[in-house]
Each structure stands twice: as C-alpha cells, then as structure tokens.
Amino acid sequence: MRCWRRRRSPRPRHRSPWRWLRSRSSTSSRRAMTSRPASSITPASSSSSPRATPTASWSCTTGASPPSGTPQSMAPSTRHLLMSVTKTVVGVIACALVEDGVLALDDRVEAIIPALAGSGFAGATVRDVLDMRTGVRFNETYHDPDADVYLMEHACGWRSPREDVPGSLREFLAQLPRDEEHGGRFRYRSSETNVLSWICEVASGQDLATLIHEWVWAQIGAEFPAHITVDPTGVAVGDGGLSATLRDVGRLADMLARNGIARSGAQVAPPWFVVDTLVAAEDSRDAFAATNSPTGMPGGHYRNQVWVPFPDRSVFLALGIHGQMVYVNQQSGVVGVKLSTWPTAQNGALFYDTLGAFESISAALDRYTHQHPVTHHQEAPGEAYPRTAQYLRESRTFFRTNEDPIYFFGPTAFNLLGLDRWVCSFTYVSYYDPWDGMSPAGHVPRSGRAPRPSPARRR
Template identity: 50%
Template structure:
C-alpha cells in the first residue's frame, strides 16, 4: 500500500530555502504514523484530528492546574441518538454528530450528565484544543479581577498597559476590547495567508514565521493601527482578546496560565489540568490556545449556567453574566450592523460571550473555530459541550445546526423532566 498523500496546506506554502521546504520528505525517516504533523500543516485536514489533541507536542505550552477536589458530576444516562433535531441534512442527534466531525459530546441537564461520547482516540482524560472558547475563559479571569476591584472595565487600556498608547488601541477602554468594538484594523479571514490574523498567528508561533513578522504576540499588537473610531460596530477579531489578556496580566501582575488556574479552573472544580500554548516570549495565547478535557468544560458551562456560583462560592460576580445576558441597547445594535447578524439573527456579543435568542430567554455560547462549543440555556437547564474538527475553520451551516440540536435536546429534557 502506498504512503498517504500529504495534502497542501490551504494558506501556507513553504518558501524555498526554509527549514520547512522538505519537512515531509525528512519526516518519512521517522517511526510512527504519517504524514508528519508540523507547525506548517497542523490546522489542515486531516492533520488537525491528531493535533487538536496533542498541542503540547507541537509548541510550547503552560500547565493550568486543576484541583484534587473536583466538582462531582452525577449521572442520569439517556441515549439521545434517535432524538429528532430540526436539521434537514442531519435529522437526529446521531446523524448530526456524525456529519459535523464530532470528537467529543457532552449533555448536562440540571447538573447531571445525560449523554457523554468520545470518538476515535479522544477519551475522558485527553485534552482537546478549544480554540476561541479560550476567549470566554480569559474573560472570566477579567470578571474575577473586576469583582475584586483590580480591573475597571470602563478604564482606558493605557491605564494598565501604557504601551498600548503607541498603537491602534490608543483611546480604547477595557470595555471596548471586552465587546470587540475597537477601531483597530484587523481581518479575521482564516483562509487568506496575508490577513492580519495569519500574520499574528505566525508572530505568536502557531505557524512558521516569515521574514519581517514580529516576534511575539504583544510586539505584534504594538504594530496595529486604527482604521475607524472605537466603540462602533461589533467586529469579531481575535486580537481583541489578546489585548484583553495583556491588560489582565498587568492588572494582576501574574501570567495568564496561573490566573486561569487560581481564578477559574480550580474554583469550578476542574479535575484535570488544562494547558495553554505560549508564544516565543512565553506569553499565553489568550485568543485560542487552551486545551481541556470534556468534563471540565462541562464544569465551566455549569458555572456559567449558575451565574458564577459553584457550591455556594461566587467564582464570578453575578452581575458580570447578568449584564452580558441583558446588555445595553447599543450592544445589540453593534451586532445587528455586523456581518454576523445573518448567521445568528437577533444575537449579540458581550464580555467575550456570544448570545442568541432562545424560546424563553437568551442562550449563551462560547465558540471556537472548527466546531468547538459550550452551550448554556437557562430556560431549559441545559449545558452542552461539543468538540469537533470541521474541515474548514468556519461553517455557518454546521454552527447553526449544532445550536438547533442543543435547543431540541433542551426542550425535550425540560419537557420530560417536568
């Protein structure tokens, strides 16, 4: 049988004379499965199925300590496979999971595990990259600091990071980056190798660095310019969370991996250590570098469902989530004017959380590219987690289908539970 072909990376082409030019040929000398997964191809199908579960083997990573006293998760198992969902091309939960490249799936209702699944080599102890779900976790660190009056969301960003006065973030508030409404010029177009998100990615060590790319995420941020006034339309851009992470680290005087552990991971009762990738300067990738186990992400979702409360301890200020779920009018208007409105009509973005209207109140979403999701619906008591490896970074059909599937599960469980 011939060796499997190495698929060309859709947005990276090795430059002649670089160390990556012949990496696949050299990789054939090594023992183990082929093709070789490298910084040049790890986000590409089919490599990402392996890489999303082995990030620490691809790039430097920092440990986020869990706890020896995890939050118990009672189980009330029910097979949801045949449950019908309103998706024409995947009319049952089983078909939806199969057709959306699912690696792991968890449903909790009223705090108990209803359904838990792992696909392929994914397992209960294995960490999976959550991409931009990381943003919501970093924002929870900001919430904790705000609750302790160490961070003021209405303060100018320069109050915490004076260097930001020299770049496109000058004049922005912490609230501006929390809600992704800065005027900084930054394109989040994943399939364009020249877009700002890809330059930043190379700078932070997620891809081979090109000549002229800044070394490190924070140096990249300092190259930004403003293309419009701050606090206008919502524009989803990862750099906003990286600016927020810098602000949070300065406000606390600690690095992000330690802050997540102390202010989020241990307090929610996370059993397993999580990990977060770091750039060449040792800075955590705030916008998408965290890897965690499925059940610990479920514990994170339960904390959000309970407005920051875990066993009587307020991990986040109650008002942080309440404000996000019922934001000022301009937040909704900023979303309505964005390119996201046609995909998630009636939605909004606040405190690094997505929201969409539900049957009886809002649904909170933490989302990451390639199909990562934490779903929280207060009206039905449902918390869902789905970890995936979609072939493309963004797929509106699969995103909406997954949301609708969780909504259908929530309705059914709420109806059956009385």
C-alpha cells in the same frame, strides 16, 4: 450523541496544578504550530491527540456534573484544543477582576499597558475590548492566508516565522493601527482577547495560566489539568490556546448556567456576569447588526466575550472555529459541549445543525421538567395545593413563560429596569418614564401626579 439527566453527583477531586503547553495541541486544526523547548513547561503526551474526526465528542446534561460520550479516539482524560472558547474563560477572569476592584470597565488601555500608547488600542476602554468594539483594524477572514488572524499566528509561533511579521505576540499587537472610532460597531477580532489577556496579567500581576487555574479551574473542581499554548517569549495565547477535557469544559458551562456559582459553592464569575451578558448595553444589538463579521445570529449580540444568538432567549454560547461549541440554556437548565475537528474553520450548515440539536434536546428536557415537577409536599386526596418551585431554574422558567399580567407600581421603575426582559407579561406603571415613551412595557398614567392631601388631613 448521548444525553443524560441526573439529579446530583459528587464534586470531582482536583488532582494537579495548571500546566503550560508549547507542543502541538490536541486538535489538528492548526497544523503549523511548532514545538519549542522550555524546561518550565510540561508538554502533553503524544497519546492525548485524537484522530481528526469531524466531531470528536459530545456532552449534554442538566442539573449535574456532566458525564460524557466519547469515541475510541478520545478518553475522558484527553484534552482537546478549545480554540476561541478560550475567549469566554478570559472574559470571566476580566469581569472577576472588575468585581474585585482590580480593574474598572472604563479604564483606558494605554493607562494599563503603556506599551500600547502608540497603537490603535490607545483611547479604547476595557469595556470596548471586552465587547470587541474597539476601532482597531484587524482582518479575521479565515479563507485569506494573509489575513491578520494568520499573521498573528506567525507571531505566536503557531505557524512558521515570517520576516515581515514580528516575532512575538505583544510586538504584533503593538503595531496594529486604528481605522474606526472606539465604542462603535462590533467586529469579531481575536486580537482583542489577546489584549484583554494582557490587561488581566498587568492588572493582577499574575500570568494568564495562573489566573485561569486560581480563578476558574480550581474553583470549578476541574478533574484534569488543562494546557495553554504560549508564544516564543512565553506569553500565553489568550484568544484560542486553551486545551481541556470534555467534562471539565462541561463544568465550566455548568458554572455559567448557575449564575457564576460552581458546585463547590464558589462564586467564580461575578453575580452580574450572566445578566449583563444576556441584557447587554442599550446599543449592543445595533452594534452587532452593523458588523461585517459573518455571525449567522440575526437579532443577537456579543457581550463579555460571549455570544448571545437570540434576542428574546436566555441562551448564550462560547464558540471556537473548527466546530467547538459550549451551549448554555438558563431557562431549561441545560448545558452542552461539543468538541470537533472540522476540516474548515467555519461551516454554517454544521453550526446550525449543532445549535439546533442542542435546542431540541433542551426543549425536550424542559418539557420533562414540567411534566414531572418537584414539589415540597404531596397532594392529599381531594386537596389542591399550589405548585412550589424548588430550584432556581424552575422559578426562572415560570416567569419566562408567565401569561398572567404582572404590574409594578411606583414613582419610577429605575431600580427594576430590564426586569421585563426576564418576566413575561410584565408592565411598569410609574409617574416618571425612564424610556421616553420607547418601551412597550412602560406605562405612565395620563392623569399625571396624584393630588397632594391638604395640610389638615396629613398625619
């Protein structure tokens, strides 16, 4: 594994449009996916497939477009199947459509897609689907060959057809039942993202490949075209079908670390996307804790198709089975990408090793930033100047590590709710208590309302 730290690099040139893929993907984790001829789809060349090694490629960087360290089996132009990292891309697009007014988070699924009116998704909202909190029954147990996640692969054409499984992705989704109330606990289910992709396509009038190209890939300045697999009817597989190069996935992570702003200056994800993902809803952690999915993230939550592993950190992840990980640490400004082909879908030891490695690298680079600060001026002999933060991440680091008490005084803290999650040692002092005594950061003076001045003293 190699790591880099550079100040700036030129914006990469976008070379070619988005292309679809029906042929075998560049990782061997889904071995039964079948090739289907279609004149409108450009297949990847066979030379782009890497050998099935446990770790195909690593990249970790801060403050620049990411370089990469790849073994001989992967060239800079080699695409690798991202598996469920694709979900985060779909989540960004869905939230961007919400920002543009094309979608609303409280829209009902069946109002957008009438074909799902008789399915378990009826009554669920876009927000329920985004956060995987619908009540739809779907089994994602990877060691069970008859689990719903594998039946969906048969429907997609990733596995050979079965007589008892519908022949297309959307037919499969429409027959899923409901076994719980919508808006309840979190359960990780790939079917949710395929419905979310369907919602985005219907609401925008564009197919998923075009949405990804126009709303994300072209905006981040992707260096190489990406591929996405489609089912027998040509519908893109939004839960895990995206294949892309290491550096371009790094550009995606860098955009998220910069609050949705690409290095071109384009606002790709909405301005509220990262904050909403990290802060989430009031009950997001409880819903996450109640899950029956093996998350390995106690105290974390899931929001907008993104994993937040720690309850008090500005770290979030995009994850895919067989070892894919995109790591974003907003406090240190470090992003990391690892593409792998593990022999099993999940491996707890390797997952924690990967996350621990990125955390150690991030901590080391964060210490380097503090030891070598960037200021607007040079200190003259015998003079003392306060340190001036030049970059947004330096301001964020200052407030996240602040030890000096900071107080907000006002009638109500409504417009600043959640700020105590970002600023350490922060206290609200207000007349009205929006937390009903449940927040340790809120303080309401016992003396009550201040006396009003007499009419004679009013100005």
